[in-house]
Amino acid sequence: MASAIDPRYLIVFLITLVLVLGEARYGILGGYDRLATTLGICLITEIALSWWIRGRVANLASAYITGISLALLTKPQANILWPFALGAFLAIASKYVLTYRGRHLWNPSNFAIALMVLVASDSVAILSHQWGNDLRINLIIWTFGLVIAWRAKVLHVTLAYVACFIVLALIRNAIVGGPLLAELAPITGPMYQLFVFFMVTDPRTTVSTRRGRIIVVAIVALVEALMRLAGDFQLPLLRPFYVSPPILALALVGPIAMWWDLWRTARRPDGQTART
Amino acid sequence: MAAVVAVVILNGRAGGSAVPSAAASIRLHEVASATGIDFVHQSPTLDPKVQHIAPHIAALGACVSVTDINNDNWPDLYFTSSRFGAANALYLNQKDGTFRNVAGQAGVAALNRAGEGVSMGAVWGDYDNDGFEDLFVSKWGYQQLLRNLGNGTFADVTAAAGLRRWMNSNGAVWLDFDRDGLLDLYVTGYFRSDIDFWNLRSTRIMQHSWEFATNGGKNLLFKNLGLGRFQDVTDSLGVGSTRWTLAAASADFNDDGWPDLYLANDYGPEELYLNKEGRRFELARAGLQDDSKSGMAVTIGDVYNRGRHDVFVTNISEKGFLFQGNNLRVNFLKELDRFDEIASGVVADAGWAWGAQFGDLNNDGLLDLVVANGFISADSTRSYWYAMSKIAGAQGNIFEDARNWPAIGKASLSGFERSRVLMNRGADGFVDVAEESGVTDRLDGRAVAMADLFNRGALDVIIANENARALIYRNADSARGHWIGLKLVGSRSNRSAIGADVTVEFGNVRQRQVVDGGSGFCSQNDRRLHFGLGMARPGRVLIRWPSGREQTLEGLKVDELHVITEPA
Numbered sequence: 141m142a143s144a145i146d147p148r149y150l151i152v153f154l155i156t157l158v159l160v161l162g163e164a165r166y167g168i169l170g171g172y173d174r175l176a177t178t179l180g181i182c183l184i185t186e187i188a189l190s191w192w193i194r195g196r197v198a199n200l201a202s203a204y205i206t207g208i209s210l211a212l213l214t215k216p217q218a219n220i221l222w223p224f225a226l227g228a229f230l231a232i233a234s235k236y237v238l239t240y241r242g243r244h245l246w247n248p249s250n251f252a253i254a255l256m257v258l259v260a261s262d263s264v265a266i267l268s269h270q271w272g273n274d275l276r277i278n279l280i281i282w283t284f285g286l287v288i289a290w291r292a293k294v295l296h297v298t299l300a301y302v303a304c305f306i307v308l309a310l311i312r313n314a315i316v317g318g319p320l321l322a323e324l325a326p327i328t329g330p331m332y333q334l335f336v337f338f339m340v341t342d343p344r345t346t347v348s349t350r351r352g353r354i355i356v357v358a359i360v361a362l363v364e365a366l367m368r369l370a371g372d373f374q375l376p377l378l379r380p381f382y383v384s385p386p387i388l389a390l391a392l393v394g395p396i397a398m399w400w401d402l403w404r405t406a407r408r409p410d411g412q413t414a415r416t
Numbered sequence: 417m418a419a420v421v422a423v424v425i426l427n428g429r430a431g432g433s434a435v436p437s438a439a440a441s442i443r444l445h446e447v448a449s450a451t452g453i454d455f456v457h458q459s460p461t462l463d464p465k466v467q468h469i470a471p472h473i474a475a476l477g478a479c480v481s482v483t484d485i486n487n488d489n490w491p492d493l494y495f496t497s498s499r500f501g502a503a504n505a506l507y508l509n510q511k512d513g514t515f516r517n518v519a520g521q522a523g524v525a526a527l528n529r530a531g532e533g534v535s536m537g538a539v540w541g542d543y544d545n546d547g548f549e550d551l552f553v554s555k556w557g558y559q560q561l562l563r564n565l566g567n568g569t570f571a572d573v574t575a576a577a578g579l580r581r582w583m584n585s586n587g588a589v590w591l592d593f594d595r596d597g598l599l600d601l602y603v604t605g606y607f608r609s610d611i612d613f614w615n616l617r618s619t620r621i622m623q624h625s626w627e628f629a630t631n632g633g634k635n636l637l638f639k640n641l642g643l644g645r646f647q648d649v650t651d652s653l654g655v656g657s658t659r660w661t662l663a664a665a666s667a668d669f670n671d672d673g674w675p676d677l678y679l680a681n682d683y684g685p686e687e688l689y690l691n692k693e694g695r696r697f698e699l700a701r702a703g704l705q706d707d708s709k710s711g712m713a714v715t716i717g718d719v720y721n722r723g724r725h726d727v728f729v730t731n732i733s734e735k736g737f738l739f740q741g742n743n744l745r746v747n748f749l750k751e752l753d754r755f756d757e758i759a760s761g762v763v764a765d766a767g768w769a770w771g772a773q774f775g776d777l778n779n780d781g782l783l784d785l786v787v788a789n790g791f792i793s794a795d796s797t798r799s800y801w802y803a804m805s806k807i808a809g810a811q812g813n814i815f816e817d818a819r820n821w822p823a824i825g826k827a828s829l830s831g832f833e834r835s836r837v838l839m840n841r842g843a844d845g846f847v848d849v850a851e852e853s854g855v856t857d858r859l860d861g862r863a864v865a866m867a868d869l870f871n872r873g874a875l876d877v878i879i880a881n882e883n884a885r886a887l888i889y890r891n892a893d894s895a896r897g898h899w900i901g902l903k904l905v906g907s908r909s910n911r912s913a914i915g916a917d918v919t920v921e922f923g924n925v926r927q928r929q930v931v932d933g934g935s936g937f938c939s940q941n942d943r944r945l946h947f948g949l950g951m952a953r954p955g956r957v958l959i960r961w962p963s964g965r966e967q968t969l970e971g972l973k974v975d976e977l978h979v980i981t982e983p984a
Contacts (some may be wrong), residue, residue, distance in 0.1 A: 166628065217733070219741070219758070257736065265734075265735075272625050272628045273625040273626055273811055273812035275811050275813065278811065321814050323806065325811075325815070325820070326806055326810065328811045328814065329810050331809055372802070374798050374802075383737055
């Protein structure tokens with residue numbers, strides 16, 4: 141039965157679809173060495189750390205998703221591979237090191253890409269490729285993405301974020317002026333596809349209640365909007381953040397929300413997670 | 417924490433090679449004013465419908481090309497301006513270290529007029545084989561062909577030649593694609609040709625993709641029929657790319673004896689059109705088709721003295737936002753049917769790079785590289801990068817309409833960037849010696865050309881800057897090695913010998929160059945070829961003329977310019 145399929149495998153299918161479509165049509169990887177490096181190090185790191193720390197090899201679906209995400213999102217200076225290798229290691233290692241009450245706090249690929257963009261902006265940018273800015277490809281991915289998000293029971297997260305983005309875009313437009321479509325435009329792009337289907341919905345790094353998840357993505361969207369306003373008003377101190385507002389907003393908000401959720405759950409008398 | 421430290425350390429290496437002080441053996445002095453060159457480019461003004469992004473659209477047109485209008489063997493310079501009423505300049509070499517602007521008397525100054533369009537580039541070639549170099553001006557508007565009458569004046573022969581076409585072109589290249597001894601003309605299209613920037617009917621004029629756009633102006637190939645007439649043969653020869661071509665260059669890349677075309681396309685992959693014996697062109701894959709960037713200029717050089725035409729194409733890099741990186745493509749067409757892209761470090765990341773040219777600035781036998789950078793220098797405290805990033809990831813039909821672009825206002829966009837002087841150290845790669853060389857300007861560079869302006873056996877560098885003064889970098893004392901210069905005169909081939917392929921053997925290497933019909937970004941080098949030799953003497957000199965005839969010379973004197981006429 142389809143409903144019995146582990147949601148991770150639905151996500152594996154979706155990200156593989158994104159990879160195959162994008163590479164076949166637009167060469168989005170920029171070289172198979174990048175994919176091999178990222179995916180290889182993600183898988184090796186996952187195997188090594190899970191065996192070393194937990195005494196068993198973890199399911200590799202998560203590492204696969206992280207590896208593909210990083211290979212697609214990381215766009216470094218020409219012909220350097222270390223951001224892929226280091227990003228892959230950082231992403232997987234964060235799952236084992238940056239934990240609280242046995243749970244990791246950051247979405248792995250979000251952590252790695254945010255860290256590199258903030259610390260290594262001389263070498264790394266996010267997603268220079270835009271997959272041809274092609275409506276047809278994007279419609280295919282959005283359609284599959286929404287269906288899979290629904291089957292994986294995270295559609296409310298995706299839709300809540302999109303709704304918040306649109307409302308906040310209208311508000312930003314009222315503040316800064318200019319063409320409204322320019323404010324709405326980002327959400328039509330591929331970076332947001334990766335963001336809304338693979339990062340912000342990651343079941344392992346979202347809070348335990350449905351309402352909580354909606355509140356968290358609303359806060360992520362709000363922080364992102366503030367970063368975008370910083371970009372519009374050219375606040376120099378915040379320049380590192382407005383190169384990639386959604387990724388960095390999630391990197392800031394996500395772990396705080398996770399920590400608070402785990403702390404709050406632990407304080408309950410029954411100590412149980414109210415995951416829905 | 418260790419991970420963060422690792423990222424910081426690796427990131428710190430992103431700047432590329434450090435400059436060893438002992439290696440900084442290139443010295444250039446900026447001497448434009450002293451030489452009497454006071455040209456200042458002016459960008460075009462456009463229809464108010466696109467006023468909000470006019471600085472972005474109109475930041476083009478500062479061109480320089482090298483010529484010798486009176487055959488005195490002293491290079492002259494032609495600069496284009498791009499605003500209605502602004503004059504182009506033709507600087508005649510006075511042979512005493514100075515130049516005099518004779519554009520007005522020559523009739524090549526007043527080309528920027530309402531209803532006719534504005535200049536965006538210029539290339540020189542003797543299309544009628546009368547011994548005097550003629551001028552083709554690429555325009556946003558009606559293209560122009562001006563015939564050199566040989567008496568210091570030019571006549572506009574555009575209409576008679578069949579070239580009066582409205583295009584939004586930023587470049588052209590002369591080549592003799594069918595080897596009939598007559599120079600043909602390839603004109604690149606950037607914006608669509610139905611767009612009149614001063615009477616816009618629609619604001620849907622922009623690219624529909626940042627990566628694979630095909631809605632640019634159509635490139636056109638005009639065959640020279642002789643008797644001053646040209647015929648549009650674009651479709652029958654299959655070279656009508658609509659990929660927003662900003663620059664083109666021609667050489668025989670695959671060594672089959674026929675000149676090919678290499679295109680640098682904005683918002684798309686580069687294109688190599690291989691010439692099939694003058695009957696048609698075939699778009700080669702050559703490893704280019706998936707590597708979509710923002711090609712701005714294409715220049716040809718034998719980077720490692722292998723006897724091959726390698727290619728350098730400029731692109732965009734901006735920290736945090738975009739790393740496209742320049743491409744240095746090493747030619748392996750004969751072995752692998754492809755180029756290998758090897759750019760890294762300072763070669764890859766020069767900023768928002770525009771024009772570039774290869775040339776041996778220190779006569780050490782290796783071709784160095786000069787790259788002009790910077791797009792829009794306005795308010796240094798404001799950047800348009802964030803605003804542009806909002807639409808860059810969107811669906812194409814949003815940003816295809818200029819109305820949906822955020823206003824640029826007074827913001828800069830990769831402004832105040834410095835030019836690069838990349839010294840070739842052979843197997844040790846390139847090192848940026850711009851600062852040490854004396855190249856410190858931060859103007860918005862566009863066209864770069866090289867010529868031995870003062871006939872001293874040393875290449876000088878000319879840079880045309882957008883909305884700013886032109887710069888002449890005079891080679892100081894860096895060209896200490898030996899050299900030879902070759903001025904080729906065609907007989908069966910076109911008189912300019914454009915497309916002639918020359919290989920000079922020296923030491924235990926050989927270097928190959930091609931006579932330039934236009935290269936870089938809206939620029940053209942001196943047609944006289946300059947070979948630095950280091951401490952070696954020239955060995956054999958192999959010339960393959962555009963007609964196909966091959967000639968071998970030996971015993972050429974070192975440190976001299978040789979005028980070689982094609983054997984009848």
